[in-house]
Amino acid sequence: MVSPDRELTRPLLGVLFLGALIVASFWILRPFLAPAIWAAMIVVATWPAMLWLQASLWRRRSLAVAAMTVILMLVFVVPLVLAVGTIVSNADEIGERLKSFSAFRMPPAPEWLADLPFIGPMLVQAWQQAAAAGVEGLAARLLPYAGSLTKWFVAEAGQFGFLFVQFLLTLILSALMYARGEVAASAVQRFALRLAGERGEHAVQLAGQAIRSVALGVVLTAVVQSTLGAIGLAITGVPFAALLAAVMLLLCIAQIGPSPVLVPAVIWLYWSGETAWGTLLLVISVVVVTMDNVLRPILIRRGADLPLLLIFAGVIGGLLGFGLVGIFVGPVVLAIAYTLLKAWIEERAPEA
Structure with a gap:
Protein backbone atom coordinates (compact mmCIF):
# COMPACT_ATOMS: atom_id res chain seq x y z
CA MET A 1 0.00 0.00 0.00
CA VAL A 2 1.37 3.41 -1.00
CA SER A 3 1.71 5.88 1.86
CA PRO A 4 -0.34 9.14 1.77
CA ASP A 5 2.84 11.23 1.91
CA ARG A 6 4.14 9.55 -1.25
CA GLU A 7 0.80 10.04 -3.02
CA LEU A 8 0.92 13.77 -2.16
CA THR A 9 4.60 14.26 -3.00
CA ARG A 10 4.38 12.87 -6.55
CA PRO A 11 1.68 15.26 -7.92
CA LEU A 12 3.20 18.18 -6.01
CA LEU A 13 6.63 17.64 -7.57
CA GLY A 14 5.00 17.15 -10.97
CA VAL A 15 3.13 20.47 -10.70
CA LEU A 16 6.28 22.27 -9.52
CA PHE A 17 8.34 20.82 -12.36
CA LEU A 18 5.69 21.71 -14.92
CA GLY A 19 5.37 25.26 -13.53
CA ALA A 20 9.15 25.76 -13.58
CA LEU A 21 9.27 24.48 -17.17
CA ILE A 22 6.54 26.91 -18.27
CA VAL A 23 8.22 29.88 -16.52
CA ALA A 24 11.61 29.00 -18.04
CA SER A 25 10.05 28.68 -21.51
CA PHE A 26 8.40 32.09 -21.21
CA TRP A 27 11.64 33.59 -19.90
CA ILE A 28 13.59 32.27 -22.88
CA LEU A 29 10.93 33.39 -25.36
CA ARG A 30 10.39 36.76 -23.68
CA PRO A 31 12.05 38.83 -26.46
CA PHE A 32 9.73 37.19 -28.99
CA ARG A 180 0.74 27.67 -41.70
CA GLY A 181 -2.37 29.48 -40.50
CA GLU A 182 -4.78 26.55 -40.66
CA VAL A 183 -2.46 24.34 -38.63
CA ALA A 184 -1.98 27.01 -35.95
CA ALA A 185 -5.71 27.75 -35.74
CA SER A 186 -6.52 24.05 -35.40
CA ALA A 187 -3.92 23.70 -32.63
CA VAL A 188 -5.36 26.67 -30.71
CA GLN A 189 -8.91 25.32 -31.03
CA ARG A 190 -7.86 21.84 -29.87
CA PHE A 191 -6.04 23.34 -26.89
CA ALA A 192 -9.08 25.44 -25.95
CA LEU A 193 -11.36 22.43 -26.40
CA ARG A 194 -9.10 20.31 -24.21
CA LEU A 195 -8.90 23.05 -21.61
CA ALA A 196 -12.54 24.15 -21.30
CA GLY A 197 -14.60 22.03 -23.67
CA GLU A 198 -17.04 23.72 -26.02
CA ARG A 199 -16.84 26.94 -23.99
CA GLY A 200 -13.14 27.18 -24.70
CA GLU A 201 -13.66 26.69 -28.42
CA HIS A 202 -16.37 29.35 -28.41
CA ALA A 203 -14.05 31.69 -26.48
CA VAL A 204 -11.43 31.35 -29.23
CA GLN A 205 -14.01 32.34 -31.84
CA LEU A 206 -15.09 35.36 -29.77
CA ALA A 207 -11.45 36.41 -29.36
CA GLY A 208 -11.01 36.31 -33.14
CA GLN A 209 -14.12 38.49 -33.59
CA ALA A 210 -12.78 41.00 -31.06
CA ILE A 211 -9.43 41.19 -32.85
CA ARG A 212 -11.12 41.78 -36.21
CA SER A 213 -13.41 44.39 -34.67
CA VAL A 214 -10.49 46.44 -33.35
CA ALA A 215 -8.46 45.98 -36.53
CA LEU A 216 -11.28 46.89 -38.90
CA GLY A 217 -13.24 49.40 -36.86
CA VAL A 218 -10.34 51.24 -35.21
CA VAL A 219 -6.97 50.61 -36.83
CA LEU A 220 -8.13 50.51 -40.46
CA THR A 221 -10.21 53.65 -39.99
CA ALA A 222 -7.22 55.38 -38.38
CA VAL A 223 -4.95 54.33 -41.26
CA VAL A 224 -7.38 55.64 -43.88
CA GLN A 225 -7.90 58.94 -42.03
CA SER A 226 -4.21 59.56 -41.41
CA THR A 227 -3.33 58.65 -45.02
CA LEU A 228 -5.86 61.06 -46.51
CA GLY A 229 -4.85 63.73 -43.99
CA ALA A 230 -1.17 63.25 -44.86
CA ILE A 231 -1.97 63.60 -48.58
CA GLY A 232 -3.80 66.86 -47.85
CA LEU A 233 -0.89 68.18 -45.77
CA ALA A 234 1.63 67.27 -48.47
CA ILE A 235 -0.43 68.80 -51.30
CA THR A 236 -0.97 72.09 -49.48
CA GLY A 237 2.70 72.40 -48.52
CA VAL A 238 2.42 72.07 -44.75
CA PRO A 239 5.91 71.28 -43.36
CA PHE A 240 6.71 67.99 -41.61
CA ALA A 241 3.80 66.17 -43.28
CA ALA A 242 5.23 62.71 -42.51
CA LEU A 243 5.68 63.51 -38.82
CA LEU A 244 2.19 65.02 -38.58
CA ALA A 245 0.78 61.92 -40.32
CA ALA A 246 2.33 59.70 -37.64
CA VAL A 247 0.81 61.93 -34.94
CA MET A 248 -2.58 61.73 -36.68
CA LEU A 249 -2.37 57.94 -36.75
CA LEU A 250 -1.79 57.80 -33.00
CA LEU A 251 -4.59 60.28 -32.30
CA CYS A 252 -7.04 58.40 -34.52
CA ILE A 253 -6.25 55.08 -32.86
CA ALA A 254 -6.77 56.75 -29.48
CA GLN A 255 -10.23 57.86 -30.71
CA ILE A 256 -9.28 61.54 -30.42
CA GLY A 257 -9.39 62.08 -34.17
CA PRO A 258 -7.21 64.02 -36.64
CA SER A 259 -8.63 67.43 -35.69
CA PRO A 260 -5.76 68.42 -33.31
CA VAL A 261 -3.41 68.22 -36.32
CA LEU A 262 -5.58 69.36 -39.23
CA VAL A 263 -7.25 72.37 -37.57
CA PRO A 264 -3.95 74.10 -36.61
CA ALA A 265 -2.61 73.33 -40.10
CA VAL A 266 -5.62 75.04 -41.71
CA ILE A 267 -5.24 78.04 -39.38
CA TRP A 268 -1.52 78.23 -40.20
CA LEU A 269 -2.21 78.28 -43.95
CA TYR A 270 -4.77 81.09 -43.60
CA TRP A 271 -2.40 82.93 -41.27
CA SER A 272 0.40 82.66 -43.86
CA GLY A 273 -1.82 84.15 -46.57
CA GLU A 274 -2.29 80.89 -48.47
CA THR A 275 -6.07 81.25 -48.75
CA ALA A 276 -6.53 78.82 -51.64
CA TRP A 277 -4.43 76.08 -50.05
CA GLY A 278 -6.09 76.71 -46.70
CA THR A 279 -9.54 76.28 -48.25
CA LEU A 280 -8.46 73.08 -49.98
CA LEU A 281 -7.06 71.66 -46.73
CA LEU A 282 -10.25 72.73 -44.93
CA VAL A 283 -12.37 70.72 -47.38
CA ILE A 284 -10.05 67.70 -47.02
CA SER A 285 -10.14 68.07 -43.23
CA VAL A 286 -13.95 68.06 -43.16
CA VAL A 287 -13.98 64.86 -45.23
CA VAL A 288 -11.33 63.19 -43.07
CA VAL A 289 -12.96 64.14 -39.76
CA THR A 290 -16.48 63.09 -40.79
CA MET A 291 -15.17 59.82 -42.22
CA ASP A 292 -14.87 58.54 -38.65
CA ASN A 293 -18.66 58.63 -38.26
CA VAL A 294 -19.29 56.79 -41.55
CA LEU A 295 -16.48 54.31 -42.12
CA ARG A 296 -15.95 53.01 -38.60
CA PRO A 297 -19.59 51.90 -37.95
CA ILE A 298 -19.61 50.05 -41.27
CA LEU A 299 -16.37 48.23 -40.47
CA ILE A 300 -17.04 47.58 -36.80
CA ARG A 301 -20.25 45.70 -37.63
CA ARG A 302 -18.08 42.96 -39.09
CA GLY A 303 -16.76 42.16 -35.61
CA ALA A 304 -17.86 42.67 -32.04
CA ASP A 305 -19.61 45.80 -30.77
CA LEU A 306 -17.06 47.51 -28.51
CA PRO A 307 -17.45 50.74 -26.49
CA LEU A 308 -15.16 53.59 -27.51
CA LEU A 309 -14.12 54.20 -23.90
CA LEU A 310 -12.69 50.68 -23.83
CA ILE A 311 -10.60 51.39 -26.94
CA PHE A 312 -9.37 54.70 -25.51
CA ALA A 313 -8.38 53.07 -22.21
CA GLY A 314 -6.61 50.31 -24.12
CA VAL A 315 -4.59 52.79 -26.17
CA ILE A 316 -3.52 54.92 -23.19
CA GLY A 317 -2.88 51.96 -20.89
CA GLY A 318 -1.03 50.04 -23.59
CA LEU A 319 1.16 53.05 -24.37
CA LEU A 320 2.08 53.54 -20.71
CA GLY A 321 2.54 49.84 -20.02
CA PHE A 322 4.20 48.49 -23.18
CA GLY A 323 5.45 51.56 -25.06
CA LEU A 324 4.61 52.26 -28.69
CA VAL A 325 3.70 48.63 -29.38
CA GLY A 326 1.02 48.87 -26.68
CA ILE A 327 -0.95 51.33 -28.81
CA PHE A 328 -2.06 48.36 -30.91
CA VAL A 329 -1.83 45.56 -28.33
CA GLY A 330 -3.69 47.34 -25.52
CA PRO A 331 -7.07 47.82 -27.28
CA VAL A 332 -7.02 44.27 -28.62
CA VAL A 333 -6.33 42.71 -25.21
CA LEU A 334 -9.10 44.73 -23.55
CA ALA A 335 -11.46 43.95 -26.43
CA ILE A 336 -10.85 40.21 -26.02
CA ALA A 337 -11.34 40.40 -22.25
CA TYR A 338 -14.51 42.49 -22.65
CA THR A 339 -15.96 40.14 -25.28
CA LEU A 340 -15.29 37.00 -23.23
CA LEU A 341 -16.64 38.58 -20.04
CA LYS A 342 -19.78 39.76 -21.83
CA ALA A 343 -20.35 36.30 -23.31
CA TRP A 344 -19.86 34.68 -19.90
CA ILE A 345 -22.35 37.06 -18.24
CA GLU A 346 -24.97 36.55 -20.94
CA GLU A 347 -24.57 32.77 -20.94
CA ARG A 348 -27.63 31.06 -19.52
CA ALA A 349 -27.22 28.59 -16.71
CA PRO A 350 -27.89 24.96 -17.70
CA GLU A 351 -31.35 23.67 -16.94
CA ALA A 352 -31.63 21.52 -13.83
Missing part, protein backbone atom coordinates in the same frame (compact mmCIF):
# COMPACT_ATOMS: atom_id res chain seq x y z
CA LEU A 33 6.47 37.40 -27.02
CA ALA A 34 5.47 40.94 -28.07
CA PRO A 35 6.20 40.37 -31.79
CA ALA A 36 4.45 36.99 -31.64
CA ILE A 37 1.33 38.47 -30.03
CA TRP A 38 1.34 41.35 -32.50
CA ALA A 39 1.83 38.99 -35.45
CA ALA A 40 -1.01 36.76 -34.27
CA MET A 41 -3.35 39.75 -34.03
CA ILE A 42 -2.38 40.97 -37.49
CA VAL A 43 -2.80 37.54 -39.06
CA VAL A 44 -6.18 36.94 -37.43
CA ALA A 45 -7.44 40.36 -38.52
CA THR A 46 -6.16 40.11 -42.10
CA TRP A 47 -6.73 36.41 -42.73
CA PRO A 48 -9.76 36.99 -45.03
CA ALA A 49 -7.68 39.44 -47.09
CA MET A 50 -4.91 36.84 -47.40
CA LEU A 51 -7.39 34.21 -48.60
CA TRP A 52 -8.74 36.68 -51.17
CA LEU A 53 -5.21 37.36 -52.43
CA GLN A 54 -4.53 33.63 -52.60
CA ALA A 55 -7.63 33.11 -54.73
CA SER A 56 -6.58 36.00 -56.98
CA LEU A 57 -2.96 34.83 -57.35
CA TRP A 58 -3.66 31.44 -58.95
CA ARG A 59 -4.29 29.85 -55.51
CA ARG A 60 -0.61 30.05 -54.65
CA ARG A 61 -0.12 30.46 -50.92
CA SER A 62 3.50 31.54 -51.33
CA LEU A 63 2.53 34.46 -53.60
CA ALA A 64 -0.24 35.53 -51.20
CA VAL A 65 2.16 35.40 -48.24
CA ALA A 66 4.73 37.49 -50.14
CA ALA A 67 2.08 40.06 -51.11
CA MET A 68 0.75 40.35 -47.55
CA THR A 69 4.29 40.74 -46.19
CA VAL A 70 4.98 43.59 -48.61
CA ILE A 71 1.67 45.25 -47.67
CA LEU A 72 2.46 45.00 -43.94
CA MET A 73 5.90 46.45 -44.57
CA LEU A 74 4.38 49.41 -46.38
CA VAL A 75 1.83 49.94 -43.61
CA PHE A 76 4.10 49.61 -40.55
CA VAL A 77 7.78 50.00 -41.44
CA VAL A 78 7.67 52.73 -44.09
CA PRO A 79 5.70 55.28 -41.96
CA LEU A 80 8.09 54.74 -39.04
CA VAL A 81 11.14 55.26 -41.24
CA LEU A 82 9.61 58.37 -42.83
CA ALA A 83 8.71 59.88 -39.44
CA VAL A 84 12.16 59.27 -37.95
CA GLY A 85 13.86 60.46 -41.14
CA THR A 86 11.78 63.64 -41.12
CA ILE A 87 12.79 64.41 -37.55
CA VAL A 88 16.49 63.75 -38.18
CA SER A 89 16.73 65.60 -41.50
CA ASN A 90 14.80 68.65 -40.26
CA ALA A 91 16.25 68.89 -36.76
CA ASP A 92 17.92 72.25 -37.51
CA GLU A 93 14.76 73.68 -39.08
CA ILE A 94 12.68 72.55 -36.11
CA GLY A 95 15.10 74.32 -33.77
CA GLU A 96 14.94 77.54 -35.81
CA ARG A 97 11.15 77.48 -35.86
CA LEU A 98 11.04 77.02 -32.09
CA LYS A 99 13.39 79.99 -31.67
CA SER A 100 11.28 82.18 -33.96
CA PHE A 101 8.18 81.14 -32.04
CA SER A 102 9.48 82.99 -28.99
CA ALA A 103 8.95 86.31 -30.84
CA PHE A 104 5.35 85.51 -31.73
CA ARG A 105 2.66 87.94 -30.49
CA MET A 106 -1.00 87.03 -30.51
CA PRO A 107 -3.31 89.47 -32.34
CA PRO A 108 -6.46 90.86 -30.70
CA ALA A 109 -9.41 88.53 -30.39
CA PRO A 110 -11.71 88.57 -33.46
CA GLU A 111 -15.07 90.26 -33.05
CA TRP A 112 -17.12 87.18 -33.94
CA LEU A 113 -15.59 85.31 -31.01
CA ALA A 114 -17.40 87.53 -28.49
CA ASP A 115 -20.73 86.95 -30.27
CA LEU A 116 -20.68 83.20 -29.59
CA PRO A 117 -23.47 82.23 -27.17
CA PHE A 118 -22.56 81.13 -23.63
CA ILE A 119 -18.83 80.61 -24.22
CA GLY A 120 -17.98 83.79 -26.18
CA PRO A 121 -17.03 86.03 -23.20
CA MET A 122 -14.97 83.26 -21.60
CA LEU A 123 -13.07 82.64 -24.83
CA VAL A 124 -12.36 86.35 -25.25
CA GLN A 125 -11.09 86.58 -21.68
CA ALA A 126 -8.85 83.53 -22.16
CA TRP A 127 -7.57 85.01 -25.45
CA GLN A 128 -6.73 88.31 -23.76
CA GLN A 129 -4.94 86.57 -20.89
CA ALA A 130 -2.88 84.50 -23.32
CA ALA A 131 -2.04 87.57 -25.40
CA ALA A 132 -1.01 89.50 -22.29
CA ALA A 133 1.15 86.68 -20.99
CA GLY A 134 2.82 86.08 -24.36
CA VAL A 135 4.94 83.11 -25.23
CA GLU A 136 7.14 83.65 -22.19
CA GLY A 137 4.19 83.37 -19.81
CA LEU A 138 2.92 80.27 -21.55
CA ALA A 139 6.38 78.73 -21.40
CA ALA A 140 6.57 79.51 -17.66
CA ARG A 141 3.28 77.69 -17.08
CA LEU A 142 4.35 74.68 -19.12
CA LEU A 143 7.86 74.55 -17.64
CA PRO A 144 6.97 72.20 -14.72
CA TYR A 145 5.67 69.65 -17.22
CA ALA A 146 8.45 70.07 -19.76
CA GLY A 147 10.98 67.98 -17.84
CA SER A 148 8.78 64.93 -17.53
CA LEU A 149 7.57 65.24 -21.12
CA THR A 150 11.15 65.55 -22.41
CA LYS A 151 12.31 62.54 -20.42
CA TRP A 152 9.39 60.48 -21.73
CA PHE A 153 10.03 61.54 -25.34
CA VAL A 154 13.76 60.80 -25.11
CA ALA A 155 13.03 57.39 -23.62
CA GLU A 156 10.53 56.56 -26.37
CA ALA A 157 12.80 57.93 -29.10
CA GLY A 158 15.59 55.72 -27.79
CA GLN A 159 13.36 52.72 -28.34
CA PHE A 160 12.93 53.39 -32.07
CA GLY A 161 15.78 51.02 -32.92
CA PHE A 162 14.32 48.30 -30.71
CA LEU A 163 10.87 49.01 -32.15
CA PHE A 164 12.23 48.63 -35.68
CA VAL A 165 13.67 45.22 -34.76
CA GLN A 166 10.30 44.24 -33.33
CA PHE A 167 8.65 45.29 -36.57
CA LEU A 168 10.98 43.02 -38.52
CA LEU A 169 10.32 40.10 -36.16
CA THR A 170 6.60 40.75 -36.46
CA LEU A 171 6.82 40.64 -40.26
CA ILE A 172 8.77 37.37 -40.19
CA LEU A 173 6.39 35.73 -37.71
CA SER A 174 3.38 37.01 -39.66
CA ALA A 175 4.73 35.43 -42.84
CA LEU A 176 5.21 32.11 -41.03
CA MET A 177 1.70 32.27 -39.58
CA TYR A 178 0.23 33.10 -42.97
CA ALA A 179 1.96 30.06 -44.43
